[in-house]
Structure formats: C-alpha cells, structure tokens
Amino acid sequence: MSEPILQIEGLVKRFGGVLATDNVSFDVAPLETHAVIGPNGAGKTTLISQLSGALRSDAGVIRFKGEPISNLPPHQRSLRGLARSFQITSVFMEMTVLQNVALAVQAHRGHSYRFWRPAAGDAELEAPALECLREVSLHERRDVRAASLSHGEKRQLEIAMALATEPDLLLLDEPMAGMGREESERMINTLKDLKGEKTMLLVEHDMDAVFALADRITVLVYGRVIASGAPDEIRNDEAVRRAYLGDEGA
Amino acid sequence: MARKASTSLIPPLGEIRFTTWFMLIVLLIFALAPVLTEITGTPFYLSVATRLIILSIAAVSLNLVLGYGGMVSFGHAAFIGLGAYAVGIPFYYDITNGFLQFGLAIVVSALFALVTGAICLRTKGVYFIMITMAFGQMVYFTFLSLNEYGADDGLSIYKLSQFPGPIDFTNKVQLYYVCFASLIVSLFIVHRLVNSRFGMAIRGAKGNEERMRAIGFNTYAYRLTCYVISGAMCGFSGALLANFTNFLSPEMIDWTRSGELMFMVIFGGTGTLFGPFLGTAVFLGFYTFLAQFTTYWQLWLGVLILISVLFVKGGINGLIDKIEGVVRKRPVSAPAATPAEAKDE
Structure with missing residues (x-):
C-alpha cells in the first residue's frame, strides 16, 4: 500500500x-x-x-x-x-458565483498584494474558476450573486471553491x-x-x-x-x- | 452587463449608474467652487468647501477599512492629528518644506497604523472598536500634554507648508485646488484598490473571514496592510487640515471627531466609492446652515441618522440607488465588480 x-x-x-x-x-x-x-x-x-x-x-x-x-x-x-467545505454553507454571499471561485483561485496564485489591476476579467483567475464551476455544473450561474442561489447550488459552490484551491x-x-x-x-x-x-x-x-x-x-x-x-x-x-x-x- | 462595464473604459450611457452621474455633477460644481463663490461674493463658502473636501479625504480613508474591510475603526481622528502635527511640529522648528511635512505626515501615520493595527486586528467586533478608540485617545492625551507645542491651548501655524514653484497655500484658491485634486486622487486610489486582487481579499475577509482562511488567505496580513494604507491617507488629510486651519489643537482629534468621521461614512453609504463624500457634505451642510438657526443642530442630525438607518439601507448612496430603481423600473443590484456591492453581508 x-x-x-x-x-x-x-x-x-x-x-x-x-x-x-x-x-x-x-x-x-x-x-x-x-x-x-x-x-x-x-x-x-x-x-x-x-x-x-x-x-x-x-x-x-x-x-x-x-x-x-x-x-x-x-x-x-x-x-x-488541504481544502475544506463547510457544513453550514460558507460562501461570499455578496459576490457572484464566479467571483467566489475566482477568489479561491487567487489565494493560490501567489500573494494578493496587487493593488492596481482589476481582479474582474483577469483570465488567470477566471479561466480556472470557470473550469471548477463546470466540474460541479454551476457554470451557467456564473454571474448570479451567491446569495440568490438555491441551497443546493450553494453547496455545489462550496465544492467548486474547495476544488479551486487545487487540493x-x-x-x-x-x-x-x-x-x-x-x-x-x-x-x-x-x-x-x-x-x-x-x-x-x-x-x-x-x-x-x-x-x-x-x-x-x-x-x-x-x-x-x-x-x-x-x-x-x-x-x-x-x-x-x-x-x-x-x-x-x- | 456588469462584466462589460468593468472591462471597457466607457460603458454605454444607459449603464452609467445614477450615483455616478450624481457625483460627476457634484464634483463638477465643486471643481468650479472658487469661481462660483467669487461671482456670488461669498468667499466664506469656499472655506466651507475646502474643509468639506479635506474631511472627505479622511472619510474616504476610513471607508476603506470600515466599508470595504469591515474594520470599524473608532480612532481615525488620531491619524488626522498625527498628520496635522507633522506639519505643526516641524514648523515650530522653522522647518516648513511641504514635501518634508507631508512626507512625514504619511510616514508617521502609516507607522502608527502598522503598530496599533498589528495589535487591534488581533481583536474583533466591539473589542476592535474599543481598542482603536483607546489608541486614538492615547494620541489625543499625548498631544494634550505636550506643553512645548501648546498643549490644550493649541499651536498656531504662521507659515504654511512651502512648495517650490507656483503652489502657494496662502492663496485660498490654490489651497482649495490642491485639496480638490487630492480628493480625486484618493477616490481613484480607493477605486483601483478595492477592485484589485488586494481589494477582493479585503472584501472577502469582511464577508466571511473563516472561509477566507480556509481557502488560503492570511487575512490578518491583508487587513493590516489595508489599515496602514487607510492610516497614511488619513494622515495626509490631517496635513492638509493643518494648512487650512493654520492652527492645531488636541481638540481636533478628540474621540468625538472619530465618531463624526464614522457618521459621515455611514450616512453617506459604507463601502461605496462616493458615499463618504456625500456623508461629509451633509454633515458639514447641517453644521454650517442649521447651526445658524439653532444651537441644537446635532439634535436634527440625530433625527436624520435615525431616519437613514431605519428607512434607507446604504445611506445617501443607497437612496440614490433606490431612486434609480424606481426611475429605470428595475431593481438596482449593483454590478458585483463595483464597490457598492460590498455594502453589507
């Protein structure tokens, strides 16, 4: 073994x-x-x-x-x-689905002391994020605010965020x-x-x-x-x- | 839609938000303030406008930590004080080089933010509020006990910050435009900051800190950085204030000043780019006009706070959003890429 x-x-x-x-x-x-x-x-x-x-x-x-x-x-x-998901849904409610996952990607792309370039539209973050959303079939909801997702979708988002950290x-x-x-x-x-x-x-x-x-x-x-x-x-x-x-x- | 607005430089006119229109008009009026006050023969209002602009910069800096970062600092007046005394104390020793004074204001404020932030940010919620206030009061009492620099009698500044070339702070119009330009730069810096990777880290930590740590962010370090940037910006506004008032006293950094700053941010709309400016405008407007009729102007201010907190979510900025929702007949949920989004949990 x-x-x-x-x-x-x-x-x-x-x-x-x-x-x-x-x-x-x-x-x-x-x-x-x-x-x-x-x-x-x-x-x-x-x-x-x-x-x-x-x-x-x-x-x-x-x-x-x-x-x-x-x-x-x-x-x-x-x-x-090491990635975890939470029993009680723990996502960033005020952000979009894509932003949620992109943030998780960002955490693992070096430091975030980048003060000037907008994070939105950054392919280095959003491409892998979309990939993770596809894995949990949530990619069609990418621009929806996380708060407006159904409970089940939020749980899927949890998984996508965990996956985005390439655990x-x-x-x-x-x-x-x-x-x-x-x-x-x-x-x-x-x-x-x-x-x-x-x-x-x-x-x-x-x-x-x-x-x-x-x-x-x-x-x-x-x-x-x-x-x-x-x-x-x-x-x-x-x-x-x-x-x-x-x-x-x- | 939101995506387009954030990637292309000039979005279609129909997509420009009411708050943006409103602010463009307001800023245009303020850009012409010296001319307007000259024509109408009311130079007094130029000085009101200058104070408004300077306090706005302080409010903008507080909004960075309070609105976007969720760090409710009750000690931001201390940075104004440090910035102001960074002009006053060198002046006392005949050092009036503006670059040196303003540089000192920024560096000292940033250092103070670094040291106190490192301690304060280990606490949360009410404790954070109390400990920031405690540090603020420490600065207040320190200046109060500095007899050499006037203690509670204050310190008059007879010679303002000197800059090479044409900039002359004794010229009220020039001072005004320097302040105005500083506000625009501050707004631009905050706008870029909160939408950058750094900004996303800060806003994420506000919304859900445990989750941020679980996905790999050292939230403490990012928050501290944010606090330092905010402190430096607030210190800069203090240096401007010293040049505007020609006079420093510990009274200008009492904890009630920190409270006023918080009021400006919350009333204008926390976590929105222009909210702090609008809140400052209302606060000083009340102060300037209502105080002529009644000594109890703060009572009416209190009533206004109650109304805004109870009925208008998101302060003045939220009110304009509401109007936009009615006029455009669709609910205005801010595009997620814009700061307005981070308003609340």
Missing part, C-alpha cells in the same frame, strides 16, 4: 469536560474516498475543524503528505493542499446537509465524478451517499473510533449496529 496522504495519530480535543475528539487515529490513502460517519454529536465536525486548522488540537499529530501540520494556521494548510485532499463536511432528494443526487453525482481523481475525507449523515461513495469508512461515536474498514465490514459490524440502533451507552 502506498504512503498515506493523511495520518491522524492520537488526536484529542476537549471542550471543558467534554472529550469531543478522543484519541482518534486513522489514515487516508491517496485517491481514496474515506467517509467518517457517526451519530449526532459524535465529533465529526470537530474532527474536520481540527484537520483544517480552524480548531487547535489538545494532543495528537496530524501528518499531511508526510509532514506534521498540527501547528500550522488554516491558510497555510490550505496552501499545502490534494478534500475535507467535505456534510456536503448533503439540508438537501432534498434531487439535490442530494446531484451532489452524489458530482462527488462520484471527483472520486478517483481527488482524495476525499467525507463526513456525512446520508448513509445512501456514504455507501455509494466511500472506499473506506471510519465510525465515530462520542469522539472515539469504534470501527474502521471497507463498507461491507462496517455494515456488518456489531458495534456499529448497536450505535446506530440507539443503544449507544452499551
């Missing part, structure tokens, strides 16, 4: 007395789609935030492409090829959150297209999506990894079944 792109070792996050992330360890291999599932409050978003750098870890090591990144601020993790690893925090069936299917198709091209760490509630997409699944309950393996193993795992049948205390 090739060297893992992401190695998580003994990661811990405490909020007061609550252990949100309890000694979590697992690897993500290059180009795999790795899903993290778990009941509400299992600490999935906390984990994503620790990986992206939005939250500091209390203990443990995160290695990305072989190098420890635990102490880097979020923007430097992004520049090294080696995509951290997707519940990309299907709050979506209707049709929108969900569209998102699953988008992610299916990306599968095999991009390494993805997917946190998701929607089990259909998880089993349709994931190569490997890690199950988190109360911040602890209770199982990790191929979808079939997880489906038949006794501990997982118990957790999902609501018998969590057992």
Whole structure:
C-alpha cells in the first residue's frame, strides 16, 4: 500500500469536560474516498475543524503528505493542499458565483498584494474558476450573486471553491446537509465524478451517499473510533449496529 | 452587463449608474467652487468647501477599512492629528518644506497604523472598536500634554507648508485646488484598490473571514496592510487640515471627531466609492446652515441618522440607488465588480 496522504495519530480535543475528539487515529490513502460517519454529536465536525486548522488540537499529530501540520494556521494548510467545505454553507454571499471561485483561485496564485489591476476579467483567475464551476455544473450561474442561489447550488459552490484551491485532499463536511432528494443526487453525482481523481475525507449523515461513495469508512461515536474498514465490514459490524440502533451507552 | 462595464473604459450611457452621474455633477460644481463663490461674493463658502473636501479625504480613508474591510475603526481622528502635527511640529522648528511635512505626515501615520493595527486586528467586533478608540485617545492625551507645542491651548501655524514653484497655500484658491485634486486622487486610489486582487481579499475577509482562511488567505496580513494604507491617507488629510486651519489643537482629534468621521461614512453609504463624500457634505451642510438657526443642530442630525438607518439601507448612496430603481423600473443590484456591492453581508 502506498504512503498515506493523511495520518491522524492520537488526536484529542476537549471542550471543558467534554472529550469531543478522543484519541482518534486513522489514515487516508491517496485517491481514496474515506467517509467518517457517526451519530449526532459524535465529533465529526470537530474532527474536520481540527484537520483544517480552524480548531487547535489538545494532543495528537496530524501528518499531511508526510509532514506534521498540527501547528500550522488554516491558510497555510490550505496552501499545502488541504481544502475544506463547510457544513453550514460558507460562501461570499455578496459576490457572484464566479467571483467566489475566482477568489479561491487567487489565494493560490501567489500573494494578493496587487493593488492596481482589476481582479474582474483577469483570465488567470477566471479561466480556472470557470473550469471548477463546470466540474460541479454551476457554470451557467456564473454571474448570479451567491446569495440568490438555491441551497443546493450553494453547496455545489462550496465544492467548486474547495476544488479551486487545487487540493490534494478534500475535507467535505456534510456536503448533503439540508438537501432534498434531487439535490442530494446531484451532489452524489458530482462527488462520484471527483472520486478517483481527488482524495476525499467525507463526513456525512446520508448513509445512501456514504455507501455509494466511500472506499473506506471510519465510525465515530462520542469522539472515539469504534470501527474502521471497507463498507461491507462496517455494515456488518456489531458495534456499529448497536450505535446506530440507539443503544449507544452499551 | 456588469462584466462589460468593468472591462471597457466607457460603458454605454444607459449603464452609467445614477450615483455616478450624481457625483460627476457634484464634483463638477465643486471643481468650479472658487469661481462660483467669487461671482456670488461669498468667499466664506469656499472655506466651507475646502474643509468639506479635506474631511472627505479622511472619510474616504476610513471607508476603506470600515466599508470595504469591515474594520470599524473608532480612532481615525488620531491619524488626522498625527498628520496635522507633522506639519505643526516641524514648523515650530522653522522647518516648513511641504514635501518634508507631508512626507512625514504619511510616514508617521502609516507607522502608527502598522503598530496599533498589528495589535487591534488581533481583536474583533466591539473589542476592535474599543481598542482603536483607546489608541486614538492615547494620541489625543499625548498631544494634550505636550506643553512645548501648546498643549490644550493649541499651536498656531504662521507659515504654511512651502512648495517650490507656483503652489502657494496662502492663496485660498490654490489651497482649495490642491485639496480638490487630492480628493480625486484618493477616490481613484480607493477605486483601483478595492477592485484589485488586494481589494477582493479585503472584501472577502469582511464577508466571511473563516472561509477566507480556509481557502488560503492570511487575512490578518491583508487587513493590516489595508489599515496602514487607510492610516497614511488619513494622515495626509490631517496635513492638509493643518494648512487650512493654520492652527492645531488636541481638540481636533478628540474621540468625538472619530465618531463624526464614522457618521459621515455611514450616512453617506459604507463601502461605496462616493458615499463618504456625500456623508461629509451633509454633515458639514447641517453644521454650517442649521447651526445658524439653532444651537441644537446635532439634535436634527440625530433625527436624520435615525431616519437613514431605519428607512434607507446604504445611506445617501443607497437612496440614490433606490431612486434609480424606481426611475429605470428595475431593481438596482449593483454590478458585483463595483464597490457598492460590498455594502453589507
């Protein structure tokens, strides 16, 4: 097996007395789609935030492409090829769809201490941005303000912005959150297209999506990894079944 | 449509926004102000116009951080003070070279912005407002305690900044045109700035800072740069103000002045290019005209603020946009490439 792109070792996050992330360890291999599932409050978003750098870890090591990144601020993790999407839609509402993605492209085209030339109409930014919009089939909405997009479209935009940073690893925090069936299917198709091209760490509630997409699944309950393996193993795992049948205390 | 307007130099007339028309006319009137006041025999209004232009530059600089960058600085009067004293203190030692004084005003203000900004920008929201105000008051009390330079009695400047060649600040018309040209240059600089890559980074950080960091921007560094540029510009306006009033006193940089600047920006329309100028015009208009009839002119100003905040989103600039929407029978949502867009979240 090739060297893992992401190695998580003994990661811990405490909020007061609550252990949100309890000694979590697992690897993500290059180009795999790795899903993290778990009941509400299992600490999935906390984990994503620790990986992206939005939250500091209390203990443990995160290695990305072989190098420890635990102490880097979020923007430097992004520049090294780690991209995240947000569970609660987080786009630039007052900008157009294209501007949103162009801004993400801009972040990775050297510094932005360019004070004079207009950013709008800059092909160096807009061409790659359009490419990303095409990947999530949002290119026809390029000049619409992000605030006027439907919920599903905003989620697609999230993905496009993450893609625009040319990541080696995509951290997707519940990309299907709050979506209707049709929108969900569209998102699953988008992610299916990306599968095999991009390494993805997917946190998701929607089990259909998880089993349709994931190569490997890690199950988190109360911040602890209770199982990790191929979808079939997880489906038949006794501990997982118990957790999902609501018998969590057992 | 928006795209065309931003790439071609002269958009079709129908696409030029009302605010732009309005401002072109207003600026034209101001360009002719010395002539108009001469004809009508009201030189007093030239001095009102000069003050208006100078304070506009300060408001434009505040708008850069407040309107576009979402950094609510409550201490911008400090930069006016630093700029003004950068003229006054050298004068005290018989140094009246204009380039030196104005250069000093810009450098000192920029440095002050760099040092205080580096600290202030580690905080957010109300804390940022309070800490910028605290630094502003520190400058105020520093000048208040400098007995050598007049302390609270102030410092008269008998000799204005000297420039080689024909520029002579004692000539009121010349001083006016220097200020006017400075305002135009400031507006142009801000216009280019907010639409550049740097400007997009700043506006993005205003809208959604967490997201900006997640896509790879060091928002702190960009914000600090923005704060320094704004401070330098505001300091420049202070140097002009010193030449206009011939007199400095700490009173001109009290925190209430910072509040007035904020009023000008918010009332004119935050995050719009011309808003700060319009807001300054209204503020000084009230001050000049209403103060003749009542000592309680600020009461009416307060009423106006209430009305504008409650009923007109985006200040005067927003009001003109509304009128445009009615006249052209289509909702005016600013083209995203123009600054008007960054008005609010």
